[in-house]
Amino acid sequence: MRYFFLLFFIGLVASAVSQSIETVIQKGHELAVLSVAISPDSNYVATGSRDKSAKLWELSSGREVRSFLGHQASVNNLEFSKDGKYLITANGDGTAKIWEVKTGKEMSTVKPDEERITDVAFDPNGKFFITVGFGQKARAWDLTTKKLVKEFDADGYAGSGGLIHVAVSPSGEWLAVGEDGFTVNVYRTSNWQKAWTFNQSELHSSCGGCYSDVNFTPDSKYLLKASNNDEVAKYDLTTGKKVLTYQKKSSDLRSAVYSRDGKRMALCGEKMVTIFDAVKGDSLRTIIPDIKAELNQASFTADGKRLLIACDNNIVLMYDVATGKKVGELSGFLNQRDKGGLSYDPNSYWDSYIAKYIRYKNNLLLSPDSKTLLKGKFGNKLKRWDIASGKTAMEYVGHEKAALCYQYSRDGKKLLTGGGDGKIILWNAEKGDTLLTIKSYDDPIFDIHFSSDESQIISSSWDGTLKIHSAVNGRRLHYFKLAEGSAYQSLFSRNDLYVFTATLKEGTDRLQMREVDTQKIIRTFEGHTDVISSLQLSKDGKRLLTASWDGSVRSWDIATGLTEKKLTAHQGAVHAAIYNLAETNIFSAGADRVIRKWNVADSKVTQTFQGHQAEVTSLQLTADEKMLISHSLDGVTKFWDLASGKEFFEHIHFGEKDWMVKNPSGYFNGTEKARQYIHFVDGLKTYSVDQFFTDFNRPDLLLKIFQTRGGDDGSMGIQGKLQKSPPPTIKVAAMQSSELGYADVFIKIIDNGAGVEQLKLFHNGKSVTLDPSGKNLPNGKGQSTTYRQKVILVGGTNVFSAIANNKDRIESDPNSVELFSEQTGRTSTCYLLAVGINQYKNPRMVLNYAKPDAESFEKVVDEKGTQLYKNMEVHTLYDEQASRSAILSKLDELAAKIRPDDVFIFYYAGHGSMVDDRFFFIPSESLRLYDVSSLQREAIEGSLIQEKFKNIQALKQLIVMDACQSGGSVELLATRGAAEEKAIAQLSRSASIHVMASAGSDQFATEFAELGHGLFTYLLIKGLQGEADGAPKDGKVTIYELKSYLDDQVPEWTRKLKGKPQYPYTFSRGQDFPVVIGN
Incomplete structure (x- = not known):
């Protein structure tokens, strides 16, 4: 939600465009948000998640600015440097990383010997940073050299469910380490000597799982110690004595933090946040979010007026501290998409395994004529769309839950699908009509394929079975109960006498070849150590190409079961691997978001394709092999010209109805709602897509760009437009007029160097006709004017927003203000x-x-x-x-x-x-x-x-x-x-x-x-x-x-x-x- 202030004279400087404009999708986090931090100026918010990413958000607009990608496990905690230029993250992969906030660039990494790092902290004076984790040590590192300066014992039990915490005082004088057993140790940073140990308890003589959070008052004179299942108290750092008890026992503690002015303290528990008077210790308000998920961490904005809460529902909630009311959230389309009836919660212990496997069932199919693309998981529909325009060509409606796997017949006239509802459906691909429906499973189907002559269908399910059905009448022909667990991938051999299965049960052979009639394993393929995510047979059927979550791609000799090639350049899981038509090259992609092209002869990488911001799950080559198509978990499909290696086109899908196509220059077309989920970012400055609607919404031009593979058409892209023509800046304020029933709306317009040509005012979203007599627009960089308009109020909330165009028709970001009117008004x-x-x-x-x-x-x-x-x-x-x-x-x-x-x-x-x-x-x-x-x-x-x-x-x-x-x-x-x-x-x-x-x-x-x-x-x-x-x-x-x-x-x-x-x-x-x- 956008927040508005009755402010006029705020210094605003248009930042110079010095780096490439980034296209950012408002994705939100895909898994639980574990941590939240506010930048020193309170303009930005950083969040850390179980989805392995940290994200930066613009607080005023709620826009996602960028993702910090590179960790291999949960981001447990994070913190901004005092100047706001850097972000440090603590990760479950045992690393701490420092990032440049403006670019998202990883600046450095340290990897202590901890099982996982649970917390980090910057020295406000810029000399050192602190890490702590379950390696029983807290460590101080030199910020310049990244060398270890000092280490301290830090007791923590990973099984307790809590984390070891650290904090450096605002003065940089003190370091506090919150440990297990309701213990906090405080050190002087001048000599790293221990000054105090606080572990008194009126409730326990000892306590495993009584982890402690720590925080300092803004003046660095006091320490907040909050221990799970124990008291929350304030200690004087001069005397070492407890001076205030906020709560005698805190259950299910998640975090405790002071506001920056030291007036409030927020105690975050599993289900609620209690706000205290930090000086007197009185409980002022309890916030109980109306969600089923647990809370993880709370943090105040710089002015102390809002509280941000990181939650297990993958969202950050925003509350007004004074009223206790929710005023917004930080989220994206991933938090709102239709999951097609697949309600497995990835944050739940019981659902996490199947949710993980279903997450990566995200394949993309190219039609045999290379004119359309097809994918499932559009709610419970499959969608086929035109490759050039991005517009939907056909929808397939028949599954009760999302379709997870699918294959075309060789002539493209039939489509075979397997769903989360356990149904197998054969479709007329052109008309979208169902030809055959087989209700074969009670659990989701993981994989499905035709036999070589397309008379049979092989499928495998989460229930640990594999079945072969007739493609003519749906009759079941063969049934396999797999001792090795569910087959994540299954495939016929070229002669249809054998089937290949890639199974999930740990401690067993991951890849097997089975004889159809006896169902016996006649060969195993030893090598992969994790889930096998894709299978492809060579044209002659003698080799099998596999990709795995163990980070490798392998080519197997089927006759011997031995590995012929092992390709290992990926960082993290590999989700897709395909041959080119001549089988001289292999293309692979996965968790590291880099697509690699390999030369089969020498197993060398010959080309890389970079640009995806999420894990790449699917690869396709067009029939002429001039274009590579890749698809990632965030709904982005990219098109690469193989001759140049450059991306020239992009499709983005946001669920069942909403889509956008765009090219790297910024020309776009798509649905109205899709435009709300995409924006452009230059450093830390964000621009909505609609600011460029007039000149860059070009469906006609996009068709030409696709046909020429992105050839130069002489048009200036968004990057060039912003360099030449920065949009104006708008600020809006409103107050009740002296005339009853009216409001005076004031609009300040600032020329940022490209003039101001048009001003628009909206009342509750409706355009208001402006009085031309008072409209004096600025003309010159840095100049500003203020326009006043009298507007009739309606009863209830009145939202006034304004935008202005520059002379090149680029719009300003809208700015808004709310005014409540209690007048009842006449009957409408x-x-x-x-x-x-x-x-x-x-x-x-x-x-x-x-x-x-x-x-x-x-x-x-x-x-x-x-x-x-x-x-x-x-x-x-x-x-x-x-x-x-x-x-x-x-x-x-x-x-x-x-x-x-x-x-x-x-x-x-x-x-x-x-x-x-x-x-x-x-x-x-x-x-x-x-x-x-x-x-x-x-x-x-x-x-x-x-x-x-x-x-x-x-x-x-x-x-x-x-x-x-x-x-x-x-x-x-x-x-x-x-x-x-x-x-x-x-x-x-x-x-x-x-x-x-x-x-x-x-x-x-x-x-x-x-x-x-x-x-x-x-x-x-x-x-x-x-x-x-x-x-x-x-x-x-x-x-x-x-x-x-x-x-x-x-x-x-x-x-x-x-x-x-x-x-x-x-x-x-x-x-x-x-x-x-x-x-």
């Missing part, structure tokens, strides 16, 4: 304008269902809306009534009387036209769809309509467009479609309204007689009648519920009726609100 009215045109002046343009669609929409909103709104005012323009002048006049008429707390709904059914990247609504008198001069006279351009919508004051607006285009070749329509989608998105962004539109370009021009409507409006009406009412099922249909319903239902219905899924355009700007009361 819902205004509906429905336009439907069947009869056009040109008889060739006549439509069948536009007018009935508009009439039906008007009827359902009128009927259902009267139950929600006190007043409904309906206006209609049908056929010849819907002229250009009549539509524009009606919008002006409504603008004169609609107030901010009213609702405005505009429905249009008729022709639409896309010409020269401009969208036109086609009134009844229009004669031509694609003649620019005629359109400018007779039609209504989208930019004019959006200005009309801006002038309508209603903060809640919905625009519904069922506009079709007719005629033209498929290629022309495809080009129009890309431009049309951007134009409709721009309409939503510019007017800041909700827009739901059928995809024009003939996608929905087919009108289905059996429905009695155009498909889009048919489903729209069903949704408004109640089918769109989602969770919570409260009888109301809201904007976002309706949007989600259309996004789900339109592709499914078009797949059934037209053989191909097609997608509506749904863009949302502004706040959610109920549209009607459903059934």
Whole structure:
């Protein structure tokens, strides 16, 4: 959540662009967050996780800035240096690493002999740093040379569940080591002599598992000692005496910390955080997060107003200290994605093993014609998408839980899938219809393949069995019970007489060859020491290529069972290994995120491909072997030109519905929600994707870039744009006006060197028409002006936000402020304008269902809306009534009387036209769809309509467009479609309204007689009648519920009726609100 302050005169300097712009995906942590630290200036937050990573976040925006990757186990603790330039991390792999915060670069590593390092601390004076772990030692290291300076005994028991902790006082004078047995030792750093030992207890004479956390007061005069199952107390470092007891016994202790002003202390337990008056010792507030997960650590922001809590649910929660209310969280799409019914908790002891194995079932399939990609785990669907545009070509709906494994038939006409629901499904790959369903297992299926003649199916499951079924009728032909545990990988031999199995049970042979009829192991392959993650047979069937979590890739002689090649350059697990067509090269990738190309003849690495920010799980080569495609755990698919070795294209998927394609220069296309999960980072400065929407949202250009493998088109990328044209900076403040019911909104605009061309103000997400008389924009680097606008308040929360463009059309980051109004206001009215045109002046343009669609929409909103709104005012323009002048006049008429707390709904059914990247609504008198001069006279351009919508004051607006285009070749329509989608998105962004539109370009021009409507409006009406009412099922249909319903239902219905899924355009700007009361 963004936090806003009533501040104007803050010094802001635009940082120079000195390094490559990074594209950062708002992923969040994939496993439990164990630690949280706040930078000295409180602008940034660092988090450490069980997923082996540390992350940096921008506190004001909640954006993920970067990941610090390189550890091989949990990041147990971390700390910023005093100047905020460096971060130190303590890891379960036995290392401590120091990172440069601005770049994410690993600066140094120390590896003591500890089993694992549990805590680290910087000396505030920059002379040393401290590490401690379960090696029974705390160590001081010279910060410059990284040489060991001193070591101390530090008692800790790894099985206690607690950690050994260290802290250096703000003055640098003291070192405290919190140990087991409720003991804390304090040392003077000047001579490393022990000054105090605090281990008195009124509850225990000795205590294993009574680990202690330590923290100093800001003045370095006192020490906080918090021991699990014992007291939480404050000690005077001058006398060594206890001066205050906060709590006599703390159960399930996780952390204890003072605020930086020394006024508050937060005691974090497994389920709650208690905030104390640090001076008096009084308990002030208890925060009990409404989550099922355990808490791990708490930390105050620099001003002491917010508390951040690291949690086992993979999220950092933010609370207001004064009110105890949650005000935000640090999270990403990984924390919100649909897991397809696979609810195994990786943080649970009982689920952790199967969750780990399922996590890496993340394969990507390239169609035999190299035109589409396919993957499971889109909820319980599989999705096939176009390789050039990134748009979905087909969805496969049939599994009750996520599909984990899949294979095409050789001709690409059939698709075989195995799911987490234990089902095997054979599909018509082109149409998405199921040909055969086999409910064979109760547990997830790990692997599935056709036999060589594609008459049989081999599959293996978590339940420790392997089965062979007929691909014709689904009958089970063979059943194997595997003593060696579940087969993570299974594969037929070339002659189908044998099967290869890679099993999971530790202490057994990992790789076996079995005879099908007797089910006996006839050969084992000795060498791999961990999970085997991939199997591939050579073309002649004489060699087997394997990749393993033990970090190696091996080639085996099947006849002898002996290793022919062993490739060992990877750091950590290898998840994928494939041959090229001639089998002269091997490509491999895994946990270290580096793709390696090997020469088979001499086992040497000949090329590397670097760019992934998560573990790489899948590799594919196109049929012409000119392009390598790689896929990683974070949903990123990268495309590499093999001739140059460069990445030239990227697809990013965020779950079932949301995706983005982009190139390294920053040109992009994708869904609206996907843009919220991606941003650009320059050092520590973040930029939202939408700041570059006008010039860089280029679906047309991306198609050309893909076709030329990223060849130079002469366009300036985002890096160049920012160097030349930094965006302006905006600050917003608001206060109640002296005039009742109004607010005075102040916007400070700072020119950062590229001028300021346009200022926009939004009220609860809706664009506000600005008074031009007071709009004086700055003109010159460093100059600033303040603009004042009086705005009518609505009852409740009023959010005012603003953005400004520079002269190269790059937007500022939005800045916002909230103002609460207690006025009850008048009763709101819902205004509906429905336009439907069947009869056009040109008889060739006549439509069948536009007018009935508009009439039906008007009827359902009128009927259902009267139950929600006190007043409904309906206006209609049908056929010849819907002229250009009549539509524009009606919008002006409504603008004169609609107030901010009213609702405005505009429905249009008729022709639409896309010409020269401009969208036109086609009134009844229009004669031509694609003649620019005629359109400018007779039609209504989208930019004019959006200005009309801006002038309508209603903060809640919905625009519904069922506009079709007719005629033209498929290629022309495809080009129009890309431009049309951007134009409709721009309409939503510019007017800041909700827009739901059928995809024009003939996608929905087919009108289905059996429905009695155009498909889009048919489903729209069903949704408004109640089918769109989602969770919570409260009888109301809201904007976002309706949007989600259309996004789900339109592709499914078009797949059934037209053989191909097609997608509506749904863009949302502004706040959610109920549209009607459903059934």
